[in-house]
Amino acid sequence: MSDGRMRLGLFLQGAGHHVAGWRHPEAQSGGENLPLIRRITETAEAGKFxxxxxxxxxxxxxxxxxxxxARLEPLVMLSALAMATRRIGLAATASTTYGEPFHVARVFASLDHVSGGRAAWNAVTTSYARSAANFSRGEHPPHDERYAIAEEFLHVVRGLWDSFDDGAIIQDKASGHYVRQGAIHTLDHVGKYFSVKGPLNVSRPPQGHPVVIQAGSSAPGQRLAARSADVVFTAQQTLEEGRAFTQGLKRQVREAGRSSEEVLVMPGLCPVIGSTEAEARALYAELQGGIDPAAAIRLLSDRLGHDVSGYDLDGPLPELPDSDQLQSRARLLTDLARKQQLSLRELYYLVAGARGHRIVWGTPVQVADALEEWFRAGAADGFNIMPPFFPTQFERFVDGVLPILRERGLFRSDYEGETLRENLGLPRPAGRQAGWRVTA
Amino acid sequence: MSDGRMRLGLFLQGAGHHVAGWRHPEAQSGGENLPLIRRITETAEAGKFxxxxxxxxxxxxxxxxxxxxARLEPLVMLSALAMATRRIGLAATASTTYGEPFHVARVFASLDHVSGGRAAWNAVTTSYARSAANFSRGEHPPHDERYAIAEEFLHVVRGLWDSFDDGAIIQDKASGHYVRQGAIHTLDHVGKYFSVKGPLNVSRPPQGHPVVIQAGSSAPGQRLAARSADVVFTAQQTLEEGRAFTQGLKRQVREAGRSSEEVLVMPGLCPVIGSTEAEARALYAELQGGIDPAAAIRLLSDRLGHDVSGYDLDGPLPELPDSDQLQSRARLLTDLARKQQLSLRELYYLVAGARGHRIVWGTPVQVADALEEWFRAGAADGFNIMPPFFPTQFERFVDGVLPILRERGLFRSDYEGETLRENLGLPRPAGRQAGWRVTA
Structure with missing residues (x-):
């Protein structure tokens, strides 16, 4: 972050982030609505996200x-969006619990090629135990084991991305050499969870390695991020907590032998924007009024990892055992409920807004102030913007908030580089040419 | 095939189909060369493939x-191409041995949505045993077991595609119902190889089911195709063999209770085109002259499933045990060598041309004649065109051969429908609404 500017991501959700956002008269929605998602992405690129x-x-x-x-498979969606855009980064989520490192390495390397170096992988361990039933698995691995699998998975994927040296494919018609001799390497990984020989059948990605994002904020999640991630998404409610998390993570990054500037922390933020503060408050109230209480309780139960549908809505959050599925997100909510003495109803209103992420309502200036305050305090390197609904609330952010941030020197007027790494200010990983066994 | 017209697919290979095609002065190549592949695809669409x-x-x-x-992951590539095209079908290969039905169902459903109903899945069992080492598997399953897995895999994928009823997502702002009640169904599949509960998290594809292609010509491959495929790719060298295969498969289709018009048989064909027959022969000789004999022997060994590098090049094909990896393709080659008494050198020249597929060299009229003969004789419903190199040899096919086929009433002048199924004349599968357990 040496240029003193914040990074901005747009967290794209087909039906918006507020659980009832899609019901707003201005809202358009659909996780499979390509024209809408394309329009939103083009708006984000015009805004230099x-x-x-x-x-x-x-x-x-x-x-x-x-x-x-229902949502289209993210790699399919982003590969399509790669053709509709030129500079914006394209970040997709893929699971380390229900995937194969070879497939994951390959699809992200492929997206990196198709997009000219704009791919990012949000590596997740898959929270929900019910996922196991879709993958012929008897059991969902417990939380800490999922992170141990994730660490090895990431190691294998990064190794596979280095299968080809840069410039390995020479296509020399005269000599008949399609590939430079000795430029493709096996990985020969044999570990606790995976055995992957390699090489990958895709050449080295334009970025060297696509950007790796990590979004778990539990202790194992932070350890993994400190060792392996380029970007960290997180949910933090207060400035103090945000600063403690960000500074704590940067310390772990340094302890892992990396520079703290090599990892960018980007908390989620849901901006509810009006021309006046009163208009923004009214909009937020309108959104909250659209919530179906039964659905909100299901959503809250989902985020807590425990069914809370039987409890008194105006009573306190009941005592719950730790969730093995959603450690950091569930703890964020339970801590918040205890500290602010929220009733179950207040807590589900909060979750309905942005699933535990910070909500800011106000004018464009007030939203810009909120971003600036955290950024200057070292509580964030940037933000993952989560509009309550699309497309108008996001357009108000781009048209209203970004010019203010630019005036203050806090956000770019144009892209600095060609690749996502260049725009994020992250180094391109070197290949591992030396010492690898040569197979071709 | 009630309209009396042949179907045409373009078999896209980044470096062309002839093993030395990429060395031709006019050739451009690269399995990761998106601008080239985009240009070729646009040419195919302009030709109404x-x-x-x-x-x-x-x-x-x-x-x-x-x-x-090196080749980009096919779903990534086709999702990008979906944005550059409007009508042409987009067919990708995915393995039933090294994939998960849930993922495969989802990516093809997603491609079908992104492309407006133009997705096709070539379901393969993965021939090469060395693949196992990239997927933490000790052993590559034997041939017949791979087909048993494939059959169950296909059943699960088709079931997952029916998870949502058509029109399930209603987004009714007034009532707050995002989804129509009772319109999403679990699959609850428990089989020998897979347990998949569902539902899929993608709504029903525009085509109902993306087109399913099968490319194995062994006995288990044909049985699978007869029960489950919409299109069959195959390699056939002579008219008699082509007719026997096509008519035999159609008989199996009828025995499986389907109409023989519901399955289209499309053999591969490599057209080497010149302005005169002599020019075409000279081009073919030039291509054959570019072959590196050591590389050709490796390719032949690869296709036979046995290393033949130690044998006399001008002697006959040695006796080889059956390959468990490549049953039908290896048998095609060994049968051909025996019948035509080919030396090892002659056999590798043949494989180098189109890996055992039929090669036709001549003028545009001669190529059109070759297509017409097989089509009228019932040896093919259409062809999978395999140019020896790109882009000029393919452009000669589109500009030279297609107008002749059109003149003869054998190929379309424009697309008949919006979706690939409509253009292929295949029915849209009905959903399985009745009798399924309702979950939402």
């Missing part, structure tokens, strides 16, 4: 948030 | 064909 980000899940979330009912 | 087809493998084929050294 660093990236658009697609979350994902491996079950239908019919009981929780409309954005999770 | 039914589809472009991407083969795939899960290892680097550095020892065999330059097209297999």
């Amino acid at each position: 660093d990236l658009v980000f697609l979350a994902d899940g491996l079950t239908t979330g019919t009981d929780a948030h409309p954005s999770t009912v | 039914d589809l472009v087809f991407l083969a795939d493998g899960l290892t680097t084929g550095t020892d065999a064909h330059p097209s297999t050294v």
